[in-house]
Amino acid sequence: MEPQALLDLLKDAEHWQGRRPTVRNGPRVVDLDILFDDNRVYESGKLPGRELKVPHSRIPEREFVLRPLADIIPTFRHPVLGSSVSDLLRALPSSASPMNRILNFPSSHDSIPPVIWALGSQSFIMATLNTTPDSFSDGGDHTDWDSILGYAQHAVKCGSSIIDIGGYSTRPGSSFVSVQEEQRRTAPFIAHLRQSGVHIPISVDTFRAEVALASLEAGANCINDVYALTGPHQGVAGVHSSHLSTDDIGVSVSDDGAMLSLAVRAKVPLILMHSRGLANQNKDYSSFKGGIIEGVRRELGLRVERALRAGVRRWNIILDPGIGFSKCVEDNVRLVRHHGLLTSETLVFNQFDRHLPLAPWPLLARFPTLVGTSRKGYLGTLLDREDAKREPKRRDWATAAAVTSLVQQGVDIVRVHAVEPMQDVVKVADAIWRHNLL
Numbered sequence: 298m299e300p301q302a303l304l305d306l307l308k309d310a311e312h313w314q315g316r317r318p319t320v321r322n323g324p325r326v327v328d329l330d331i332l333f334d335d336n337r338v339y340e341s342g343k344l345p346g347r348e349l350k351v352p353h354s355r356i357p358e359r360e361f362v363l364r365p366l367a368d369i370i371p372t373f374r375h376p377v378l379g380s381s382v383s384d385l386l387r388a389l390p391s392s393a394s395p396m397n398r399i400l401n402f403p404s405s406h407d408s409i410p411p412v413i414w415a416l417g418s419q420s421f422i423m424a425t426l427n428t429t430p431d432s433f434s435d436g437g438d439h440t441d442w443d444s445i446l447g448y449a450q451h452a453v454k455c456g457s458s459i460i461d462i463g464g465y466s467t468r469p470g471s472s473f474v475s476v477q478e479e480q481r482r483t484a485p486f487i488a489h490l491r492q493s494g495v496h497i498p499i500s501v502d503t504f505r506a507e508v509a510l511a512s513l514e515a516g517a518n519c520i521n522d523v524y525a526l527t528g529p530h531q532g533v534a535g536v537h538s539s540h541l542s543t544d545d546i547g548v549s550v551s552d553d554g555a556m557l558s559l560a561v562r563a564k565v566p567l568i569l570m571h572s573r574g575l576a577n578q579n580k581d582y583s584s585f586k587g588g589i590i591e592g593v594r595r596e597l598g599l600r601v602e603r604a605l606r607a608g609v610r611r612w613n614i615i616l617d618p619g620i621g622f623s624k625c626v627e628d629n630v631r632l633v634r635h636h637g638l639l640t641s642e643t644l645v646f647n648q649f650d651r652h653l654p655l656a657p658w659p660l661l662a663r664f665p666t667l668v669g670t671s672r673k674g675y676l677g678t679l680l681d682r683e684d685a686k687r688e689p690k691r692r693d694w695a696t697a698a699a700v701t702s703l704v705q706q707g708v709d710i711v712r713v714h715a716v717e718p719m720q721d722v723v724k725v726a727d728a729i730w731r732h733n734l735l
C-alpha cells in the first residue's frame with residue numbers, strides 16, 4: 298500500500314474510534330501515525346492536511362514511540378539518521394518522569410481487580426509457598442489449609458507483591474509427583490486463598506500444562522515455569538533461531554508443546570527460568586560456552602525466542618537465570634554478581650573468557666528479571682558452617698547479602714522464603730539504589 302493511501306486509512310480509523318478535529322497535539326482519543334515503511338523515505342508535496350513524511354519526523358524526540366519500538370525492533374536502523382532504534386532511545390535526554398514499563402496481572406476473578414505493577418519503581422517480593430512435603434527449605438511446613446492461608450496472609454502483611462505456590466519440588470533428588478497429586482496441592486489452595494481475600498497476584502510454580510490450567514482457573518494469574526515452556530525434557534523443538542544452532546546447547550528434543558500453547562492462550566505474566574535437564578535429577582554441568590553469563594543468555598534466549606515465535610506476548614515475559622539449576626557454586630556467585638549483564642544489549646567485556654566479548658543479545662534486553670537465590674545450597678557452601686550447610690533456614694543472612702546485590706543491579710522481583718526480614722532488606726536496598734524513591 299502506498300503511504301498516502303495508508304494515511305487516509307489511518308485517518309478513517311481514527312474517525313471510527315471517535316476522534317474529532319481539535320487543536321494540534323491537543324487531547325485525542327487515538328493517534329495513528331506511520332513510523333517507518335521499511336527503509337523507504339517518502340515526502341509528499343504540500344497537500345493541506347495530508348502532508349506526509351516517512352519516517353515520521355518526530356521519532357527521535359519521542360520516548361513514548363521509542364520505548365515500545367525498542368522492544369519490537371531494537372536493531373532496526375532509521376533509514377535517514379542511520380542510528381538503530383536502541384541508539385535513538387539511549388540518546389534521549391533524561392526525563393524528570395521517565396516512562397515505566399508495566400506488568401499486568403489480569404483479573405483472576407470477577408470480584409478481584411487486575412493488578413498493575415510499574416516496573417522499575419521498586420523491587421517486588423515474591424513469597425515462596427511450597428505445599429510439598431519435600432521442598433528443600435519449607436518442605437512439610439505448608440501442607441494444610443490453615444498454615445497455607447497463614448503464610449499467605451503474613452506475606453501480604455509484610456508487603457509481598459506476589460505469592461508463588463508450588464506442589465512439586467524441583468530440588469535435586471526430590472521424588473516424582475503425579476499430575477493429579479500436583480493439582481491437588483495447588484488449585485484448591487489457590488481457590489481457598491482467593492476466597493479468603495488474598496488479592497495480590499498468585500503464580501503457580503509448575504512445568505505441566507494441566508496443573509497450570511487448573512491453577513489459573515482457581516484464581517492464579519501468573520505461571521512460573523522452571524523449564525521455560527519446554528517441558529521437563531528441556532526440548533527446544535520448534536526453535537528456528539537466526540542466531541544460534543541448537544547443537545550449541547546439546548539438549549534432547551522432547552516436548553509436546555502443551556505448556557507453550559497454554560501460555561499463548563492464557564495471556565498472563567510468565568516467568569521463564571533457565572535450567573538444563575530434569576531439575577530433580579540434574580545435572581548437566583557441562584561447560585557454558587563463553588562463560589556462565591553468556592551461556593545462560595544463549596540458552597534462555599533460545600527459549601524466549603521460541604515463546605515469542607509461538608505468540609507469547611513479550612510484555613508478559615519475565616526472565617530468571619535459575620540460580621542452583623545445573624550451576625556450580627562459582628557460577629551461581631557469578632550470576633548474582635553480574636545479574637545486570639543478563640539483559641545487557643550492548644557488547645561488554647566477558648569476564649570469564651578474555652578472548653570472547655559478551656555477545657550483544659538484543660533479544661533479552663529490557664525484559665524484567667526475577668531471581669530465586671533464597672536459601673539456596675551455594676549459600677550454605679559459601680558460609681562453610683555445618684548448620685548452614687545442613688539447614689536452609691540458617692541461610693537468611695546470606696540471602697540478604699545476595700538480594701542486596703541484586704537490587705543494586707536492578708532486579709525486578711526477588712523470590713524469597715523469609716518475607717518479613719527480606720522486606721526490610723529490599724526496602725533499604727531500594728532506598729539506596731533506586732534514586733527515584735528518595
Ligand SMILES: Nc1ncnc2c1ncn2[C@@H]1O[C@H](COP(=O)(O)OP(=O)(O)OP(=O)(O)O)[C@@H](O)[C@H]1O
Pocket residue numbers: 304321322323325328329330331332346347348349350351352353354355
Ligand atoms: N509519518 C506520518 N504519519 C502520520 N501523519 C503524518 C506523518 N507525517 C506527516 N504527517 C501529517 O501529520 C498530520 C497531523 O497528524 P495528526 O492529526 O495525527 O497530528 P498530531 O496527532 O497532533 O501529531 P502527531 O501524529 O505527530 O503526534 C497528518 O494529517 C499528516 O498529514
Ligand SMILES: Nc1nc2c(c(=O)[nH]1)N=C(CO)CN2
Pocket residue numbers: 467468502521522523568570617619620621667668669670712
Ligand atoms: N522462577 C523460579 N522458580 C523456582 C526457583 C527459582 O530460582 N526461580 N527455585 C526453585 C527451587 O529451588 C523452585 N522454583
